[in-house]
Amino acid sequence: DAGITQSPRHKVTETGTPxxxxxxxxxxxxxxxxxxxxxxxxxxxxxxxxGVKDTDKGEVSDGYSVSRSKTExxxxxxxxxxxxxxxxxFCAISDPxxxxxxxxxxxGTRLTVT
Amino acid sequence: GENVEQHPSTLSVQExxxxxxxxxxxxxxxxxxxxxxxxxxxxxxxxxxIRSNVGEKKDQRIAVTLNKTAKHFSLHITxxxxxxxxxxxxxxxxxxxxxxxxxxxxxxxxRVKS
Numbered sequence: 001d002a003g004i005t006q007s008p009r010h011k012v013t014e015t016g017t018p019x020x021x022x023x024x025x026x027x028x029x030x031x032x033x034x035x036x037x038x039x040x041x042x043x044x045x046x047x048x049x050x051g052v053k054d055t056d057k058g059e060v061s062d063g064y065s066v067s068r069s070k071t072e073x074x075x076x077x078x079x080x081x082x083x084x085x086x087x088x089x090f091c092a093i094s095d096p097x098x099x100x101x102x103x104x105x106x107x108g109t110r111l112t113v114t
Numbered sequence: 115g116e117n118v119e120q121h122p123s124t125l126s127v128q129e130x131x132x133x134x135x136x137x138x139x140x141x142x143x144x145x146x147x148x149x150x151x152x153x154x155x156x157x158x159x160x161x162x163x164i165r166s167n168v169g170e171k172k173d174q175r176i177a178v179t180l181n182k183t184a185k186h187f188s189l190h191i192t193x194x195x196x197x198x199x200x201x202x203x204x205x206x207x208x209x210x211x212x213x214x215x216x217x218x219x220x221x222x223x224x225r226v227k228s
Binding site (some may be wrong): 007031033040041042043044045046050056058059090094096101103104105106107108 | 148157207212215
């Protein structure tokens with residue numbers, strides 16, 4: 001597996017609390033992505049980054065923010081968690097400069113909002 | 115934006131038979147079509163991908179075909195084995211300088227019966 005880790009791997013939190021998920025890579029890949037996975041929906045893009053401090057919204061960005069202050073870390077923040085944000089969150093990395101458009105996924109974070 | 119539909123949602127085959135999963139996409143500008151396999155509790159992993167300038171690609175028992183005119187692409191697995199049992203996702207994207215924003219289908223649960 002590509003050098004990509006996520007933390008925490010599991011989290012239970014209460015409605016209304018802030019939550020930050022971390023994605024860390026050791027591959028020096030330019031692009032990083034956050035997806036959520038829910039039954040019946042496949043994976044849906046939340047936010048992505050195309051460089052340090054360069055981020056943009058995906059298809060389901062409401063209620064989420066991201067930051068990327070260095071190449072290796074991409075943080076996803078739920079400012080005020082809601083039950084609808086209970087999901088499995090995957091981070092992914094890619095670098096077309098390697099002649100491949102493959103996205104490598106992290107191990108995932110299972111988030112439960114009670 | 116892009117929309118990807120995937121069929122069937124579940125597929126059961128006998129070991130040794132072939133399996134076919136089909137996807138349609140809506141954005142004619144999409145030019146990259148990967149297929150991911152996800153085993154229970156694991157991360158999605160790329161099994162094969164195809165660019166829009168290619169009509170077919172094979173890798174051992176796996177093949178993908180693309181029909182740009184009809185905007186659909188298919189995954190073909192021959193001589194299925196029990197270890198092929200997993201969830202398969204198709205995706206589509208338009209590769210650009212800001213990255214590779216994948217839009218996924220809802221997934222197909224493949225069961226290979228021995």
